[in-house]
Amino acid sequence: MSCSLSRLTAGFFLHFVLVFGAVAESSLTPEIKELAKDPQWLALLHYKSNTLTPGYQSFIDTPEFFLAEDGARNPENELAATVKKFESEGIKLSCRYPARLNLIQAKLKLFLDRKVADCPEFDEWQGLIAAKGVTLIFPASFLNNPASAFGHTFLRLDQDPKNSKADYYSYSINFSAHTFGEPGLIYAFKGIFGFYNGYFKVAPYFELVKRYSDLEKRDIWEYRLDFKQKEIDLLVQHLWELRNINFNYYYFDENCSYHLLGLIDVLRPSLKLREKFNNWVIPSDTLKAIAKNKDLVLAKIFRPSLSSKFNAREASTPPKLKVIAKERILKPEAGEKEIATLSLEDKITTLDLAYDYLDYLVVGDKIPADKSDPLAFKLLNERSSLGQSSPELLVPKQTDPLDSHASQRVAYGGLYQDKKYYQSFDLRLAYHDLLDSQVGFIPGSQINFMDFNFLLDSQQDFSLNRATIVDLVSLSPGNYFLKPLSWALHTGFQREEVNFSDQTKLVYKNELYLGRSTKLNEGNQVYLLGGVANKINTYFENNQATGGGVKFGWLGYAKSFNYLTEINYNRYFFGDNHTGLKYGSKLNFPLNKDWNFRLEIAREKDYQETFNSYLMNLYYYF
C-alpha cells in the first residue's frame, strides 16, 4: 500500500543522513552495542528494520519519545543517550521510562538502586491497573456495520485471570485513530494514506464491551494468553512510556492489529509477531499468527453480542409470549393486562424478552428517552417483584474464528462458456464470500475485496475476465421483532458483451441492492433485493447504461457443502437501452480449512444472445 511505500522512501533517504550525518557517540560501549541489538530493546522502541537499506526506523511518530537526536532510526545511539540522560537527569527521567529502566537494570546492571517506589505516579497507576494476566480480544466482524468488516483486536489486562467476574472491570488497551468524527469518505482517504494519529488507550473493558458488543452488535472472542508476571509488568511499564505517544495510523497496514502485534512483541520479543506481517494486515490473520504459538492460548471465551443474546432469547420464547412481549413495549397498557394473566414462569420469560427488546430499540435509537425511561422503570420494577432468578440464557456458540479459512485465496479451474473452453485463474486478496467455508464467520455475509479472474483460451490468449474491487453482501434474516436490512454492494470490472457488437469488453459495473432476507429453517434463507445498476464502457451507447433490477436467491449451508441459487434481472433504460438476465447455481465443498472445490452453472442473456457457462474450480486459501 502507499503507506508502506512512503515509509520505505523515507527510510531510504534517511539512510544517507544516517551514514554521512550521524556522529558516533563516544559512550557506545560493547555492552551498549550488544543490548541495542536485543529484540527486547528493539521492541520497546518499536523499531522495524528497513526493507531496502540497512538500519532501522521506529513506528513512533512523536519526536519527544526519543532521547537521541537520531533515536527514531538508531537503536544504539538511542540506548547510549538513554543511559547518559538517566545518569545526568536522575530518577525523574527514568520514572518516565520505567520499561527502559527495567531492561537497562537487568542487562547492563546500571541504576540498580532505582525503585518503582521512587516513581509515585507510575506506582499508583500500575497498582490500579493491577495486571495479572493478558487476554487477546477479538470483536468479530458484523457486516451490517461495514466499518467493522475485518474484525478488530485489542488486549485486556486481567486483574484476576482465574476469575472471569473481574474481566468486566479490568483494563483494556486499544489502539485507535483520532479521526475527529470525520465522515466516511474523508475517513477512508485519510485512513488509507496515513493522515491520522493513532494512540494506545487504556479504558475499562466494559467501555469496549458497550461499544463493540452492544452498539456494534459484534460477538466477541476472548483468548486468555499465557504470559509470566515479569512479562506483564514490563508491558505495563511500557504502556506508561506510551502515554501521548503517536503512531501514524494507516487503515490497511499500520492499523490497530499491527501495532497490537508490536505490543505483544514487547511482552515476548521471541514471538517476532510484527515482522510476520508486511503490507496487508487483517485482524483475524494476526489472531491466528498469535495463536499459532503453541501453548500460548490458555482458554477461549465466547461473549455473544447484545443482539445475539436477544436473538437467542427470541428463538427460545414461545410465539404467544413473543406477541405479548412486543405489545408490552409498543402498546404498554394492553401488554400489561395480557401479562397479568400469565403464569409466574411465563411472566418472567415475557418481561425479560420485553426488556431486551426495549434495550435493542434504545441502542438502535428507535425509541425516544422520554418513552424508554418510564417503560424500563416499570418493566424492571415488575420483574424484580417476581421471586425467581431468570433461567440461564443459552446462546448458540459461533464457530471459532481461529478455525476459519485464511483471507487470501487463489483458484484454478476449467470454464466452458458460450461453447468455448478456458482455463481459469483467480486471485483474491480478501476476505470471504457467501460460499466459502462458514467456519468462524457469520453465515450470509460476504466481503470480496480485490478479486481477480483471468482466462486462458485454447489459442493461448490470456485475458482479464473480472477485477472486483469491492463486493459486499449482508443477508440478515429477521425475526418476529427485528427486520434488518439485507443488502449487496458491488464495484469492479467484468468482461461482458456490449451493445449488440458480439464483442466482449471490460465493463466497469456499480450495483447497489437493498431488501429483505427470511430464514426458511436452520441453515437456509431466501432473499429478495432490489436496486440500481450502472455499467460504463465507451462501446455502450452514450458510454454507459444505467437502470435497476432485482435479485432473488436461496442460500443454504449443509454439513459438508454450501449452495446458492440466484436469479438477477436488470433493465437498463438510461444510456444504452437493454436488459440483462442471469440465473444459476453454485455448489461449494470445503475439503478442509485450506482447500475448497466449487461447481457453478449459469445461463445468461445479454442483448439478444443467450449462453450457458459451466465452471469447475479448486480453491486454495493462504
Next chain:
Amino acid sequence: MEKFMKKLLILLALIAPLTAFAQDDVGTCGWGSKLFEGNRGLAPKVLAVTTNGSSGNQTFAMTSATSGCSRDGVVRSNWKTVYFIDQNMNRLARDISRGEGETLASLSQLVGVEKADQVAFNAELKNNFSTIFASENVDSKSVHAAMKTVLASNQSLANYSNNL
C-alpha cells in the same frame, strides 16, 4: 427515487465510522464533576456514550490529562465502585431486577462479596429494587447511596456497604 436516496444516505451513514471526541476531563473528582455528571434514567444509555461518536469514554483515554478521578486512563481506587455503578447503571438495574447477570456479578467481585454471601447479596438488592432505583430518572449518585443503605440495614451484608 427519493426513498432510494434516503436508503443510500442511510447506508453511507452506516459506512461512516463512529468516531469522535469528548473533551478531556479536568478538575477534581466527585459527584457533579465532569466525570461524574451522574447518569440518569433507567433505560439503557449505550447511545448516550456513542451518539457523539465517541468510542467509550474518551476522558479515560491514554492521551487525556490526569484528573482528580483518574490517572491516565485509570480510575482512582476510592472511586472505582462509584464509577462502575455510574457507567453501568442500566445494565445493573436489569441484572438486579432479575437477580443475576454479568454486571451484578462484576459489582459483587469489585465489592469483594464472599461466595457464601453471593445469593443473599443478590437477593437483598433484588428485593429492594424499588428502593435502590427509586424513580424512572434516578441518578447514579442516589443509586449508589441507596445501595449502601440497603446493604447496611442487613446485618450479614453490612460490611459490604463500606466497600461500595
